Amino acid sequence: MAISRRQYDAVVVGAGGAGLRAALQLAEAGLKVAVLSKVFPTRSHTVAAQGGIGAALGNMGEDSWLWHMYDTVKGSDYLGDQDAIEFLCREAPQAIIELEHFGMPFDRNDDGTIYQRPFGGHSSNFGEKPVQRSCCAADRSGHAMLHTLYQRNVRANTQFYVEWMALDLVRDAHGNVLGVTAMEMETGEISILQARATLFATGGAGRIYASTTNAFINTGDGLGIAARAGLPLEDMEFWQFHPTGVAGAGVLITEGVRGEGGYLLNKDGERFMERYAPNMKDLASRDVVARAMATEIKEGRGAGKEADHVLLKLDHLGLETIEKRLPGIREIARKFANVDPVRDPIPVVPTVHYQMGGIPTNYYGEVVVPGADGPNTIVSGFYAAGEVACASVHGANRLGTNSLTDLVVFGKATGNRVIEFLKKNPGQRALPADAGDDTLARINRLDTRKGGEDPAQVARDMRRTMQFHCGVFRFPDTLTEGVAKIREVYERAQNLEIKDKSRVFNTARIEALELLNLIEVARATMVSAEARKESRGAHDRADFHERNDVEWLKHSLWYREGDRLDYKGVTLKPLTAESFEPKARVY
Amino acid sequence: MKIRIQRYDPDHDAKPYMKEYDVQLEPSDRMLLDALVRVKEMDDSFSFRRSCREGVCGSDAMNINGKNGLACVTKVADLKEPVELRPLPGLPVIRDLYVDMSQFFKQYHSIKPYLINNDPAPQLERLQSPEDRAELDGLYECILCACCSTSCPSFWWNPDKFVGPAGLLQAYRFIADTRDQATEARLDDLEDPYRLFRCHTIMNCVDVCPKSLNPTKAIGKIKDLMLKRVV
Numbered sequence: 010m011a012i013s014r015r016q017y018d019a020v021v022v023g024a025g026g027a028g029l030r031a032a033l034q035l036a037e038a039g040l041k042v043a044v045l046s047k048v049f050p051t052r053s054h055t056v057a058a059q060g061g062i063g064a065a066l067g068n069m070g071e072d073s074w075l076w077h078m079y080d081t082v083k084g085s086d087y088l089g090d091q092d093a094i095e096f097l098c099r100e101a102p103q104a105i106i107e108l109e110h111f112g113m114p115f116d117r118n119d120d121g122t123i124y125q126r127p128f129g130g131h132s133s134n135f136g137e138k139p140v141q142r143s144c145c146a147a148d149r150s151g152h153a154m155l156h157t158l159y160q161r162n163v164r165a166n167t168q169f170y171v172e173w174m175a176l177d178l179v180r181d182a183h184g185n186v187l188g189v190t191a192m193e194m195e196t197g198e199i200s201i202l203q204a205r206a207t208l209f210a211t212g213g214a215g216r217i218y219a220s221t222t223n224a225f226i227n228t229g230d231g232l233g234i235a236a237r238a239g240l241p242l243e244d245m246e247f248w249q250f251h252p253t254g255v256a257g258a259g260v261l262i263t264e265g266v267r268g269e270g271g272y273l274l275n276k277d278g279e280r281f282m283e284r285y286a287p288n289m290k291d292l293a294s295r296d297v298v299a300r301a302m303a304t305e306i307k308e309g310r311g312a313g314k315e316a317d318h319v320l321l322k323l324d325h326l327g328l329e330t331i332e333k334r335l336p337g338i339r340e341i342a343r344k345f346a347n348v349d350p351v352r353d354p355i356p357v358v359p360t361v362h363y364q365m366g367g368i369p370t371n372y373y374g375e376v377v378v379p380g381a382d383g384p385n386t387i388v389s390g391f392y393a394a395g396e397v398a399c400a401s402v403h404g405a406n407r408l409g410t411n412s413l414t415d416l417v418v419f420g421k422a423t424g425n426r427v428i429e430f431l432k433k434n435p436g437q438r439a440l441p442a443d444a445g446d447d448t449l450a451r452i453n454r455l456d457t458r459k460g461g462e463d464p465a466q467v468a469r470d471m472r473r474t475m476q477f478h479c480g481v482f483r484f485p486d487t488l489t490e491g492v493a494k495i496r497e498v499y500e501r502a503q504n505l506e507i508k509d510k511s512r513v514f515n516t517a518r519i520e521a522l523e524l525l526n527l528i529e530v531a532r533a534t535m536v537s538a539e540a541r542k543e544s545r546g547a548h549d550r551a552d553f554h555e556r557n558d559v560e561w562l563k564h565s566l567w568y569r570e571g572d573r574l575d576y577k578g579v580t581l582k583p584l585t586a587e588s589f590e591p592k593a594r595v596y
Numbered sequence: 597m598k599i600r601i602q603r604y605d606p607d608h609d610a611k612p613y614m615k616e617y618d619v620q621l622e623p624s625d626r627m628l629l630d631a632l633v634r635v636k637e638m639d640d641s642f643s644f645r646r647s648c649r650e651g652v653c654g655s656d657a658m659n660i661n662g663k664n665g666l667a668c669v670t671k672v673a674d675l676k677e678p679v680e681l682r683p684l685p686g687l688p689v690i691r692d693l694y695v696d697m698s699q700f701f702k703q704y705h706s707i708k709p710y711l712i713n714n715d716p717a718p719q720l721e722r723l724q725s726p727e728d729r730a731e732l733d734g735l736y737e738c739i740l741c742a743c744c745s746t747s748c749p750s751f752w753w754n755p756d757k758f759v760g761p762a763g764l765l766q767a768y769r770f771i772a773d774t775r776d777q778a779t780e781a782r783l784d785d786l787e788d789p790y791r792l793f794r795c796h797t798i799m800n801c802v803d804v805c806p807k808s809l810n811p812t813k814a815i816g817k818i819k820d821l822m823l824k825r826v827v
Contacts (some may be wrong), residue, residue, distance in 0.1 A: 048645075049697070051740055052653040109721040112711025112775065114729065114736045121723030146736075152652060153736060160710035195690060224647040257624060260650045341650060344669055345626075465637045509641035511605050514691045517640035 012190075012445045013200045016437060017043045019427055020188055020204040022175040022231065025053035026151070026413060027395025028210030029158035030420025031374075031427070036165040038428050043202055045173040045191055047226055047519075050159045054212055054224045055416065058151025059337060060265035061126060061143030062108075062417070063410030064101035068122040069141035074098040076133055077142065079589055081411060084130045084294050085404025086546035086556060087591040088244070088564070090580035093372035093400040097411070097418050099584075104417040105144050113157040114146050116334070126334070127268040130294040130408040130596070139292050143410045148263050148337040154413060174519060175230060177448045178207070178238040178391070181441050186376075186391035188440075189234070190448040194519060197512040199452065201445050205434055206390050206427045209235070209368065210420065213396040214530040215248075216523075218361040219472035222254050222261040231397040233526025235368045236533065237447075240378055240388065241566035241575065243399040244366035245530065246538035247547045249407055250481050252298040254360025256318035258345040261362065262338055262355060264409040267291040269334050271323035273302065274354065275310040281319075286596035293596035296406040296547045299359035303481045306358075313356060320354035359481055363407055364530075365547065366537075367399035369566065369577075374398065374423025379566070384577040390430070390438075394423040401564065404579075405546020455521055461506030464521045471498045471524075471531050479538050485552045488539040495528075495535045496572070502528040533567040540574050541565065558591050597621055597631055598678035601642065603692055612689060616678060628675065629656055629668040644693035651806055654741030657684055658693050664743035664804040684746040686755065699755045700742045700762065707759060707767040707785070712778035728774040735769035735814060737807050738762060744801035744811055750794040757790035761801035761811030764792065768814035771821065783822055792818060 021032050024046035035042045046053065065072040077098040082089055109115060109123060116124035125141040133140040146153035162169075172194040179187045179201060188203040214229025215221040232242055252273070253262040267273075272291045275281050285301040286293035293301075302319050305311060312320050323331065323338075328351050331339055335350075342350045371377050371385060374394045380386030395416050402415055478491025502524060509517040543557040544550050566575040581588050597619050604612035619634040629649055636642050644667075645655040651669040659682040660670055672679075687695040713722075745751045745760035759767065767786060770776045786792040792815065801811040 048647055048653070048655060049701070049740070052647050052655050054648065054653075056653050056739075057648050057650065106719075106721055110711075110713075110717045112770075112773065114732045114773075115721075117724050117726045117729045119726060121725055123721050149652075149737060152739070156736070163705055164708075164710040195694075224653065225649065226647045258626070337652075344651070344671075465640075507640060511607055511641065511691075513606055514643045514694045516636075516643045520640075 012449065013198070015043070015200060015202050017041050017202060017204045018431055019206040019208060020045065020202045021208045021210060022189060023053070023210035023212060023395070023397070024050035024169065025055040025210060025212055025395060026155060026158060026416030027420040029155070029162055030417050031208055031210060031394055031424035032167050033158065033162055033165055034421055034424025035427060036162065036167040040428070040431065043168055043170055045170045045175055045202070047172065047174050047194070049171050050169060051156055053155060054227055055151045055155040057224065057261065058154070058413055059148040059261060059263035060128060060268065061145030061150045061410050062105060062154065062413040063128065063131060063142050063408065064105040064144055064414060065098065065142060066102050066105060066123060066125060066144065068118060069125050072133060072140055072142060074101065075586060076135060076140065077101065077131070078583070078586060079135045080131050081402065081408055082589045083136065083594060084406055084408040086406055086594060087558070087562065088401065088404030088545060088579060090401050091583040091588060092580050093402045095583040095586050096372045096422070097402045097414060100418045100422070101414045104414065104421065108154060108157060108417065111157050111161045114153050116145055116147060126265055127292060128409045129264050129267065129292045129298065130289070131410070132289070139289060143265065143268060145265065147333070148265055148335045151413065174522065175211070175234060176522065178234055179203070179440065179444045180238055181438060185389045185438055187438055190445050194514055197515055199445065199448060201440065203437060203440060205431055205437060206392060208392040208394065208423060208427060209397050210393070210395045211397045213364040214527060215361050215364065217471060217475050217527050217531040217534065219476040220254070220259050221361040222251055222259055223361070228523035228527050229530040230523065230526045231368065231393065233529045236529040236569040239570060240376065241369060241568050242366060242533045243369040243564050243566055244401060244537070245533040245567055246541050246565060247365035247405045248361055248534065249295055249363040249365060249547050250299040250359035251362035252295055252302055252359055253321055253357040255341065255345045256356040256358045259360050260341055260345045262321060262341065262357060264295070266321060266323050266335060266338055269330060270326050271321055274320045274322055275305045276312040276316065277310060281305055281310070289596040294406055295409060297596055299481055300549060302359055318356040318358045321357045322354040323350050324352055324354070363412060364396055365399070365403040365405065365407055367397050368393040370398045370400050372400055372422070373426040374419055375426060379575060379577065392423050392427055394419040405548060455505060455507060455518060456510055458504065458506045461504045462501045464505045464507065464524050467498060467501050467505065468524050468527070471495070471528060474498060475531055475534065479535055481549065483538060483548065483550050485550070488535070491535045492539045495532050499528050499532050529569060532572065536572060537565040537567050537574060562591065597672060599631060599635060600678045600680050601635070601692070602682040603642070604689055605641070605691055621672065626671060627668050628660065628670040628672055628679070631672055632667055643691050652739060654739035657741040657743045659683065659685055664747045666741060666743070666806045669806055684742055686746045686752040697742060700745055700760070703745070703759045703763040704740065704766060707763050708778070708782070709766050709770070711770065711773065711776050713775055714777060722775050724774055731772045732769060734809055735765060735772060738765055738809060739807060741806065743804045743806060747800040747804045749798060750796060754790055754794055758794035759786070759791050761815070764795070764818065765809060765811040765814045768818050771818065783818070783825065786818060787822060
């Protein structure tokens with residue numbers, strides 16, 4: 010197969026919130042940029058975010074970025090890097106103001122300012138009481154934000170490559186990143202997109218699990234690509250189970266429901282969160298609420314015939330509030346749970362939602378790995394932002410609303426860092442002679458293999474394994490078994506056979522390539538989880554039930570080569586604020 | 597469940613044809629999209645767009661038993677069998693249910709779908725009253741799935757000249773925004789025998805919109821504003 014070559018100043022892979030925000034900086038700077046996306050930009054999964062964007066605007070009462078920072082550090086169970094967290098919380102208000110200026114249709118207060126709602130884990134005065142910090146557009150905040158960012162990019166004439174899938178990084182012998190190989194899905198053609206800077210904003214990989222709020226496209230492509238290129242993945246054991254996925258369907262119900270005054274009930278009609286988090290109750294951090302729900306179900310207090318879910322009650326908010334603040338939730342509940350929340354509670358279960366780990370970066374979005382300059386040696390020409398990146402602002406557990414904040418703050422900062430880099434590095438580096446060969450060989454194997462494994466079956470086995478062996482509660486024997494099983498599934502995934510050999514929109518081939526990315530993420534997750542002998546944030550082990558800061562206040566780094574782990578320290582020193590020392594986490 | 601799907605691979609088929617599948621559904625398979633995923637497991641050559649599976653990304657718009665809709669929010673229990681699936685009408689078919697949406701997005705882009713405000717940006721947010729913000733409800737929620745425009749006979753005849761319901765809904769979304777300063781220019785742009793006035797209020801768009809939006813009403817409001825300008 011022939012391989013065509015194209016040259017750009019920068020290539021952005023992914024057109025969700027982070028990719029579009031970065032692309033906007035680059036396009037407005039007049040650079041030649043290609044933005045690749047597997048789907049039309051407004052179909053990226055940012056569109057599904059509901060509850061809002063966290064920023065200490067203080068529109069509803071006193072607030073400060075320092076309180077937001079404290080909440081985020083505490084929410085991360087002290088695994089977040091405090092330099093990056095300070096940057097996130099300080100920049101957040103400006104990022105929101107910019108979105109408003111771009112035209113985002115935020116809800117409003119009577120005085121015309123942006124309306125903010127309470128959200129889990131967000132407090133005033135260092136944990137004293139809930140604060141209203143989530144800037145929202147009803148319960149369609151992600152949709153409003155993504156469309157606004159796309160619209161702004163239309164204005165800036167950003168060049169999009171819609172329905173293009175990135176396949177591999179191109180690196181030279183010195184490890185510099187020189188672009189990507191990619192497939193145009195409509196024609197099946199492979200190209201090398203050579204670029205002086207490559208920015209990954211490919212989102213998460215929630216599809217490694219059987220039950221997830223994530224879209225079909227969330228297949229961890231950036232993570233698989235980085236792992237194949239020899240780069241480590243950081244903190245992959247930390248997966249957020251969102252407390253309120255619709256039971257059976259997995260579709261997300263925003264925490265904004267509880268922010269607006271909804272609460273959880275067990276089968277006895279008890280508001281059980283009062284027992285687990287006396288102060289913040291239903292607005293404790295997501296890991297805390299998800300564990301409480303799972304405990305209720307495990308101990309036989311689940312609702313329904315199978316006692317396998319709990320109930321989210323919001324009818325007391327009244328039709329008017331529900332229609333004004335939570336119209337999308339009503340629509341989802343009616344369609345996916347067959348209940349009208351104006352009258353009846355919604356059956357919900359903790360559901361995989363967000364990947365805290367990712368490609369290791371600093372708070373400029375530069376990819377950093379152990380190397381010549383220490384544990385955070387910059388990989389020249391390579392950047393990552395959004396869910397695919399691990400800066401790490403979310404540590405072991407992300408606070409609700411901080412994902413959208415992450416996208417716009419780090420999307421912009423990374424875009425700016427790329428611009429600086431391009432100024433200092435004007436020329437294209439030479440492509441190695443064998444650039445693209447690995448990609449072509451991989452596709453060729455897939456297209457010609459006979460008697461191999463069925464991708465749908467392998468994917469199903471991967472998802473079941475992850476769901477059973479690496480869930481809300483983790484046990485030593487199931488983790489050990491899980492590692493063996495996922496390694497077995499991994500081997501099978503190296504032997505996939507597709508029946509469809511066609512050229513045009515061959516989605517069998519695309520799904521097989523996605524599975525090859527997912528399986529790297531699944532393996533990284535299971536191996537990192539088995540190795541971490543403590544409980545922290547979303548990682549809860551029955552045999553090591555406490556957080557262990559002496560031995561485990563460190564980031565995991567998983568390498569594909571040798572399927573091995575390394576570790577690096579947590580940055581406890583913020584940029585200007587005083588450090589928040591680890592202490593017991595109570596809500 | 598019996599599903600008949602329009603199939604077409606440009607490299608192998610002279611023209612599209614219908615293929616019937618008999619899929620075994622699990623109790624958890626409640627939406628048409630769940631059934632299509634089963635079809636794909638039986639026959640990996642069947643191609644279609646899908647992503648969020650909750651009706652917010654707009655990928656899996658198709659013609660279902662003669663009416664446009666999203667597979668992910670269409671309950672199988674509500675469908676008459678055999679279910680007939682075809683690509684969105686009026687757009688070039690690339691493969692199976694994949695249509696070329698260029699013309700649709702070209703029309704969307706043509707209305708300058710972004711806020712235009714040339715005042716220097718203030719330090720804080722631009723203020724907007726809750727009432728003024730409420731004017732955007734029913735407009736900004738569009739997911740660009742194209743169910744509406746591809747059910748509109750006027751768009752079928754003149755996809756290159758008529759903006760279509762989706763684009764016009766968005767045109768009005770910016771006209772209605774108190775922060776936008778380009779109302780006059782936006783109205784000038786639409787003052788054209790085709791761009792706006794090809795709408796003959798057939799209202800197919802309203803009938804099919806999976807988000808229950810009302811492009812016809814928005815188009816009516818644009819026409820009202822044009823009349824007021826003349827008077």
